[in-house]
Amino acid sequence: MSRRFLFLLPLVLIAALGIGFWFGLQRDPQALPSALINKPVPEFSLAAIEGSARGFRRDDLLGKVSLVNIFGSWCVACLIEHPFLMELKANGVVPIYGINWREPNRRAGPEWLDKFGNPYRFVGDDPRSEGAIAFGVTGAPETFFVDRKGIIRYKHAGPITRDVWESKLWPIVQRLRAES
């Protein structure tokens, strides 16, 4: 009985592989898992951008739930989320810190912020990717959710839209705040 259907085995195996690959292809290969989730923010210290008195370093993040956003004037998707970040700032929802990644020159970042508004508490200048590599960044924009103890709890890759914020990101902030 079982031997008679053995010829079907390769077909079943191929079908299983096919289904596996089909689902594999739906996944975004650019969406990498962050190695830093539930790890403390690595030591880093970035200089101030031009026209600003203060840079941004690890210790700025201790004691409260905060967001760290990687952006650049060259980054088109950053401009998409920018108005929403401004809104978060205007409503005092959560402090956002900026890493100004790989500007072509020292004026580009500050000019971009002057033109569109500055949603950040502090901004660190990151021309050599030191801050970006510390956070394991692969592209901009990326946003890290850091808890009170300075531990990275979540990474969002791509622009923050109102939809994602309301359905996914705001609940995360609330959850982190509820922790002691």
Place this chain on the structure above:
Amino acid sequence: MADRPAPARRILVLLTVLAGLAGLLPDPARAVLPEEVLANPVHEARARAISKELRCVVCQNQSIDDSDAELARDLRVLVRQRIVEGDSDDEVIAYVVSRYGDFVLLRPPVKGATLVLWIGPIAIVLIGLLAMISYFRRAGREAERAGQ
């Protein structure tokens, strides 16, 4: 009478062989820029070896040694910085893995989660071999029986 290949076909064959041989030569085009190269040739050689093992997280199918991406360049510089500061090869690689995970290693480490990657192909070949052997043995026996 021997069938002689047409000239066009001969050229094609020659080109194919040449292309194959070119693949054996070391690739002369490098992404590493002159200003990145370290003064100490031992350090530089180590940096090159490490860079070949690390995946460019932007382009994904190139090592940072091959990639022209800006982030790959910054990672190459970081690798060199840490070597100059006295890190061992393993320490440099561990640093990058701590930021980007095992994914940055072009050769995934042998451990629980990656075991199927390493064992899988060998296992499949073995299963195939066993199936083939049993098939031919049975076919042989049946042929013997038929011959009697």
